[in-house]
Amino acid sequence: MTHLRTARPREPEPRGPVAARGRPARCCGGGRRSAPSVGVVRLQGVSGLFISFEGGDGAGKSTQLGLLADSLAAGGHREVVRTREPGGTELGRTLRDLLLHGADLDPRTEALLFAADRAYHVASLIRPALARGAAVLTDRYLDSSVAYQAGGRTLPAEDVERLSLWATDALLPDLTVLLDLDPARLSERLTDAPDRLERAGSEFHARTRQAFLDRAAADPGRWLVLDATRAREDLAAAIRARVDALLANQVTAGQQR
Ligand SMILES: Nc1ncnc2c1ncn2[C@@H]1O[C@H](COP(=O)(O)OP(=O)(O)O)[C@@H](O)[C@H]1O
Numbered sequence: 559m560t561h562l563r564t565a566r567p568r569e570p571e572p573r574g575p576v577a578a579r580g581r582p583a584r585c586c587g588g589g590r591r592s593a594p595s596v597g598v599v600r601l602q603g604v605s606g607l608f609i610s611f612e613g614g615d616g617a618g619k620s621t622q623l624g625l626l627a628d629s630l631a632a633g634g635h636r637e638v639v640r641t642r643e644p645g646g647t648e649l650g651r652t653l654r655d656l657l658l659h660g661a662d663l664d665p666r667t668e669a670l671l672f673a674a675d676r677a678y679h680v681a682s683l684i685r686p687a688l689a690r691g692a693a694v695l696t697d698r699y700l701d702s703s704v705a706y707q708a709g710g711r712t713l714p715a716e717d718v719e720r721l722s723l724w725a726t727d728a729l730l731p732d733l734t735v736l737l738d739l740d741p742a743r744l745s746e747r748l749t750d751a752p753d754r755l756e757r758a759g760s761e762f763h764a765r766t767r768q769a770f771l772d773r774a775a776a777d778p779g780r781w782l783v784l785d786a787t788r789a790r791e792d793l794a795a796a797i798r799a800r801v802d803a804l805l806a807n808q809v810t811a812g813q814q815r
């Protein structure tokens with residue numbers, strides 16, 4: 559499912575919000591990096607779309623990512639790249655194995671390994687794909703670190719967020735879909751043996767869920783929060799509607815350039 563591609567030369571170092579594909583990075587205690595306050599800001603010639611899926615284990619992220627990818631491909635979107643964290647690259651697959659199935663780690667080491675996976679993922683796969691104009695759909699991204707390593711493991715949220723923003727040179731998604739589900743319902747959906755994070759306990763997962771909800775509430779422009787108990791097709795339609803609105807904005811912004 560993951561597309562490992564040859565990295566192209568990096569784009570010129572962007573200022574501020576490449577951040578983000580139009581999303582000024584909100585960093586570190588609520589301050590914003592220098593960024594235009596409105597509008598979709600893009601690197602010249604870049605028309606990619608970056609979407610992350612977040613939520614608990616078993617919430618339906620990969621199901622919805624797959625449905626959106628199929629729908630974009632059927633609609634003739636230029637290129638759709640499906641990926642995930644941890645483990646969207648070859649290096650990342652080694653880190654994923656250590657993180658999910660290795661020995662117990664202290665929270666700081668865990669946070670650094672997730673950030674290392676993300677740094678390489680962004681530099682070698684996500685940014686080059688966005689520069690080609692692809693739609694990049696990732697199963698988890700930086701918000702998972704804030705939810706799990708800060709919310710769950712209780713590291714300071716500002717530190718965890720700052721680490722990921724540094725690792726990614728402040729790349730934020732255009733849209734983050736949160737599939738929200740009560741952790742008790744999540745465990746019913748798990749089929750494989752639980753990994754290291756899934757074994758972390760009900761209080762850990764309750765904190766993680768709350769951290770996702772709090773982040774989404776603080777930045778509604780980037781997030782789409784959906785009740786993950788809804789039917790698959792219903793969720794897919796809601797996500798597609800929001801993506802269509804983003805694509806329409808890109809066209810408008812492109813015409814105004
Ligand atoms: N909307 C839904 N309603 C009920 N079950 C679902 C729904 N979406 C996904 N599932 C099922 O829940 C399980 C976990 O889904 P998956 O997409 O793999 O979740 P995640 O990627 O978040 O771990 C799978 O068995 C899947 O078929």
Ligand SMILES: Cc1cn([C@H]2C[C@H](O)[C@@H](COP(=O)(O)OP(=O)(O)O)O2)c(=O)[nH]c1=O
Nearest residue numbers: 614615616643644672698702703706755756
């Ligand atoms: C990306 C990321 C994932 N995680 C956790 C969340 C998941 O428990 C695990 C990834 O497992 P994965 O199997 O990819 O997730 P899911 O079960 O939802 O399909 O790693 C973090 O703790 N921090 C992070 O930054």
